[in-house]
Amino acid sequence: MQTIHLSYPIQNADILPFAGRKVIAIGDFDGVHLGHREVIGRAVENARRLGVPAAIMTFDPHPRELLGQDKYSRLLSPTSYKLEVFEELGVDCTYVLRFDKALMQASPQQFVDRVLAALGVEMVVVGFDFTFGYKGQGTPDTLCELGQGRFAVEVVRPFRMNGVKVSSTAIREALLDGRPPAATELLGRSYGVRGVVVSGDKRGRQLGFPTANMDLTENFVIPAPGVYAVQVLLDGSWYQGVMNIGTKPTFHSGKVLSLEAHLLDFDADIYGSTIFVKFIDYLRPERKFSGMDELITQLKRDVDTARIKLGQIE
Known part of the structure; x- marks a missing residue:
């Protein structure tokens, strides 16, 4: 797997490794838990079906850390460790997009134009609760609307275990309550x-x-x-x-x-x-x-x- 560090707006994408058509899974993926693996797995499956590279886009630092949410000053999977886990999932490259003030203030339209379209994606795979753009104004529905005629979008439904949605928040709570087996079940490791x-x-x-x-x-x-x-x-x-x-x-x-x-x-x-x-x-x-x-x-x-x-x- 190749790791490519980028800043917003993306420029000269045609000279980057893996330029051109690709399927990309987008998210912060903190923990790379079973729900995240479902999203990434769907991206890999679609990429293999289309005969194009499978990619992940994640963010550094964690968006909520920049927004001043203290609990995100510590992560289930800091970036370097997260990249190691990604490599095990069969993706060809990971884009680490720097989350800074410029990206934080970009509108959903600007994110699509200056990031996704710039990279030449053919399909985007996201979770049901994915948000993007200024103040999280963009939703999966927004992504589908803005992507029409440019790229396909697949939205992955919530991943549940015993009727409970798997989430990074639930894993954090399990660890902070001293319940490692519960965290293990949600993480898959x-x-x-x-x-x-x-x-x-x-x-x-x-x-x-x-x-x-x-x-x-x-x-x-x-x-x-x-x-x-x-x-x-x-x-x-x-x-x-x-x-x-x-x-x-x-x-x-x-x-x-x-x-x-x-x-x-x-x-x-x-x-x-x-x-x-x-x-x-x-x-x-x-x-x-x-x-x-x-x-x-x-x-x-x-x-x-x-x-x-x-x-x-x-």
């Missing part, structure tokens, strides 16, 4: 975050449970504070583990949030390494312990419970 292992206070090693302190490399949504059963990707290999998200109240009175992963049956220096942590299940809330002995006893229980959750033992 386990939710994860990526970061670099940095030096901490090394108290975990003193307790007999060394931890990898994680500094997130991008603005991922952080699940609710608590202790989780996790899987950790390190140097191409997966490890089972336990992660604590919280402020470590037994030892600190501050409110600085930290992410610490204890890898089961593992003992190596991995400072500076990049790890990817998938959240499998929630074990318990973070709490303050009376002392080291009580904490160690609980940590042992956490490891035993995590092994069960992760399928190591019955």
Whole structure:
């Protein structure tokens, strides 16, 4: 898959890679959940049927972040991670369109003329709730009207599971409520975050449970504070583990949030390494312990419970 970064209005499109006819799926696709995959999948199917490239158009930064909606300062899938997921879906290229003031103020007509028509699209695939143009004035119906005689439009209906619409909002709520399995069901895969292992206070090693302190490399949504059963990707290999998200109240009175992963049956220096942590299940809330002995006893229980959750033992 080739990634092409663009700014509004698009100029000299004829010299861009994949110039000419194409089918394109448009959306912010935060999370690339099952509903998003339905939209992208339809674009790929149509492209193969028409014998043209399949493309995605997404936006950076997230439109709602630029509009000052604080919850979108953290994302289910920051752009670089989202691109990795796109590549798995069989698309030929992704256009990352910079969402700035000029694009935000473009009318629906201008978006069609200066973006879609400029790129020479043959078909556009969008979700039922897609909006575009100034203040989201454009809807799928608007897109169909403006595209007449220039490109076809397919609108994908809501994707539902057990009668509930799959949405990025529902996934965020599941994670912020400490319900990773619910997020997994909606995403079609386990939710994860990526970061670099940095030096901490090394108290975990003193307790007999060394931890990898994680500094997130991008603005991922952080699940609710608590202790989780996790899987950790390190140097191409997966490890089972336990992660604590919280402020470590037994030892600190501050409110600085930290992410610490204890890898089961593992003992190596991995400072500076990049790890990817998938959240499998929630074990318990973070709490303050009376002392080291009580904490160690609980940590042992956490490891035993995590092994069960992760399928190591019955």
